[in-house]
Amino acid sequence: MSELRFEQVTVRFGRRRHALTAVDRVDLTVPAGSVVGLVGESGSGKSTLARAAVGLTPVSGGRVFFDGQPLRRAYRGEARRPVQLVFQDPYSSLDPRMSVGASVGEAVSRAVRGRAARRAEVARLLELVDLPADHAGRYPAELSGGQRQRVAIARALAARPRVLVADEITSALDVSIQGTVLNLVRDLHRSLRLSMLFISHNLAVVRYVSDFVAVMYLGRIVEFGPVDELLAEPRHPYTRELLAAAPRAGAGGLGRPDADPGPRGGTLDPADAEPVPPAVADAEPADPHRPPSGCRFHPRCPVGPLVHAERAICRTTEPTAPAHRAGAACHFAASPRPGAPTAHPEPVA
Numbered sequence: 001m002s003e004l005r006f007e008q009v010t011v012r013f014g015r016r017r018h019a020l021t022a023v024d025r026v027d028l029t030v031p032a033g034s035v036v037g038l039v040g041e042s043g044s045g046k047s048t049l050a051r052a053a054v055g056l057t058p059v060s061g062g063r064v065f066f067d068g069q070p071l072r073r074a075y076r077g078e079a080r081r082p083v084q085l086v087f088q089d090p091y092s093s094l095d096p097r098m099s100v101g102a103s104v105g106e107a108v109s110r111a112v113r114g115r116a117a118r119r120a121e122v123a124r125l126l127e128l129v130d131l132p133a134d135h136a137g138r139y140p141a142e143l144s145g146g147q148r149q150r151v152a153i154a155r156a157l158a159a160r161p162r163v164l165v166a167d168e169i170t171s172a173l174d175v176s177i178q179g180t181v182l183n184l185v186r187d188l189h190r191s192l193r194l195s196m197l198f199i200s201h202n203l204a205v206v207r208y209v210s211d212f213v214a215v216m217y218l219g220r221i222v223e224f225g226p227v228d229e230l231l232a233e234p235r236h237p238y239t240r241e242l243l244a245a246a247p248r249a250g251a252g253g254l255g256r257p258d259a260d261p262g263p264r265g266g267t268l269d270p271a272d273a274e275p276v277p278p279a280v281a282d283a284e285p286a287d288p289h290r291p292p293s294g295c296r297f298h299p300r301c302p303v304g305p306l307v308h309a310e311r312a313i314c315r316t317t318e319p320t321a322p323a324h325r326a327g328a329a330c331h332f333a334a335s336p337r338p339g340a341p342t343a344h345p346e347p348v349a
Contacts, residue, residue, distance in 0.1 A: 002032055002066060002067045002082065002162040002163055002195055003029065003030065003031055003032045003065075003066070003067055003068070003195065004029070004030040004053060004064070004065070004066060004083060004163045004195060004197065005028070005029045005030070005064070005065040005066075005068075005324075006026050006027060006028045006029075006049070006052075006053075006062065006064055006065075007027060007062050007063050007064075007065060008025045008026070008027060008061060008062035008063075009023055009025070009026045009027075009028075009049070009052060009059050009061070009062035009063070009064060010023055010024055010025055010026075010059065010060045010061035010062055011023040011045075011048050011049070011052055011057055011058075011059055011060055012060040018289070019289075020288060020289050021219055021288075021291075022045045022048040022219055022288075023045045023048050023049050023052065023059075023219050024045075024218075024219035024220050024291075025061070025062065025220070025321070026045075026049060026062070026216075026219070026220065026221055026321075027221065027321065027322075027323040027324055028049075028214055028221055028224070028324070029324045030163065030195050030196070030197050031195070031211075031212075032195055033193055033194075033195055034195060034196075034211040034212060035189055035195075035196040035197075035198055035209050035210045035211050035212075036196070036197050036198070036210060036211070036212045036213070036214055037198045037199075037200065037203075037206030037207070037209065037210030037212070037213045037214070037227065038197060038198070038199045038200075038206075038213075038214050038216060039199075039200055039201060039202070039203050039206050039213060039214070039215055039216065039242060040201065040215060040216035040217055040242075041201060041217070041242075042201060043288060044216045044217055044218060044219065045216055045218070045219040045220075046167070046168075046199045046201075046216055047088070047167050047168070047199065049199075049216075050085060050165045050167040050197065050199055051085070052064060053071075053083055053085070053163075053165050053197060054081065054083050054084065054085045054165060055071060055072070055081075056085070066082060066083060066163065071083070081159060081161070082161055082162045082163060083161060083162070083163040083164075083165065084156040084157075084159050084161035084163075084164055084165070085156065085164075085165045085166075085167060086149075086152050086153055086156045086164065086165070086166045086167065086169050087152065087167055087169075088167050088168040088169065088171060088172060089172050090140075090145065090148035090149040090151065090152040090169075090172070091140060091145075091148055093152055094140045094148060094151060094152060094155075095140075096139065096140050096141055097139075098139075099136065099137055099138065099139055100126070100135050100136050100137070100138050100139070100140070100143070100151050101119070101122050101136030101137060103140075103151065103155055104122050104125055104126065104136070104151065104154050104155050104158055105118050105119075105121075105122045105158075106155075107155045107156075107158035107159050108121050108122065108125075108158045108159075109158070109159065109160060119136075121158070122136055122158075123136065125154040125155075125157055125158055126151075126154055128154065128157065128188070129150040129151070129153050129154045129157075129184060129188075130150065130184060131147060131150050131151070131154070135147070135151075144177075145172060145173050145174065145177065146173055146174075146177035146180065146181060149169055149170075149172075149173060149181055150181070150184065152169075153169075153184070153185075153188070157188070157192070161194070162194065162195065163194065163195045163196070163197070164188075164194050164195075164196045164197075165196070165197045165199070166185065166196065166197070166198045166199060167199045168199055168200055168201070169181065169185070170182060170200070170205060171200070171201070171202075178205070182205065182208050182209055185198070185209055186208070186209050189209070196209075198210055202246060203231070203242050203243055203246045204246040206227075207227055207231055210227045211226065211227060212224065212225065212226055212227060212230075213225065213226075213227050213230045213231070215230075215236065215238065215239045215242065217238050217296060217297055218286060218288060218291050218296045218297075219288070219291070220296060220321055220329065221321050221322060221329070222236050222238055222239070222297065222321070222328065222329045222330070223235060223236040223238070223239045223322065223327070223328040223329065223330075224322040224325070224326055224327065225322075225326035225327070226326065229326070230326075231243065233334070234334070235327075235328035235330065235333040235334045235335075236297075236328040236329065236330045236333060236334075237297065237301050237302055237303050237304075237330065237334075238297050238300075238301075239328070240334075241302075283299045283300050283306065284299070285300070286299055286300070292315075293315060293316065293318075294313070294314050294315045294316045294317050294318055295314045295315075295317075295318060295319055295329075295330065295331065296318075297330075298314040298315055301314065303332050304332075311331070311332065313331050314331055314332075317331070319331050
């Protein structure tokens with residue numbers, strides 16, 4: 001089990017007037033042996049942060065740490081990269097000209113020598129993701145979307161990583177298949193004792209596999225906390241908006257991939273959500289090239305200056321982001337109701 005930590009990580013694309021800051025001074029910790037769900041709308045910077053975590057996208061500021069060492073230094077001491085990424089689209093991430101066995105075998109550690117030993121390792125990895133060993137001779141085009149995603153997971157596991165980053169791995173799948181893949185991810189986390197950053201735009205999906213949840217908006221982390229506590233008492237208005245939009249358990253969505261509702265089975269009932277004032281409903285989405293001053297969510301916020309004119313601080317002063325601890329980056333964050341769970345001051349593995 002290993003810890004992945006982002007310290008003031010910034011990622012920019014382009015220069016000067018056309019520059020885009022996709023990730024802006026992000027502090028986030030994936031504790032050893034835990035799953036941190038990262039949620040947010042498309043374009044919030046989640047996938048960019050995932051690519052920075054494995055070194056595919058260079059950071060413009062800050063650093064990524066693996067077990068307390070800068071990521072590049074940690075990679076130098078490893079035969080294989082200890083942080084692996086599973087991409088969103090398994091079809092584009094797998095070479096269509098390579099068989100499943102060749103694709104997975106290419107990622108197997110060089111410490112496994114000999115053709116027979118490597119074939120046995122490929123078979124073990126396929127069985128680990130609930131695929132028959134004879135699928136090694138097939139090609140990606142012969143597989144279903146769910147099977148291709150399992151192959152992509154097996155390929156990532158071939159390097160025997162200690163941290164796995166899963167980037168929207170269920171979003172391209174049919175709803176009927178998503179639950180089985182989520183169950184697989186949960187079982188792999190438990191059996192292999194992996195640390196994991198699980199990225200999705202859907203809180204209903206994230207709550208099933210995660211120990212902690214981080215909410216991202218326009219490149220910034222706006223709320224962080226233990227999953228049960230954050231879902232029971234979301235403090236940031238953007239988190240409440242995401243929860244209200246999530247499918248409800250038993251409503252034909254992904255409220256829960258299996259039949260057991262469990263402690264994480266509920267979502268915010270849309271009837272309990274705050275009504276959206278007309279001024280907020282008519283507000284234009286923020287331009288990521290020119291994010292709003294102050295709180296980035298204030299042009300869409302149902303508790304901000306569009307509704308409460310006296311709350312001008314939201315337009316001028318950026319709220320403090322939750323750095324490696326539970327909290328919300330909001331000047332007027334909702335207070336927990338009496339008797340509600342109290343968030344831990346620090347993530348606990």
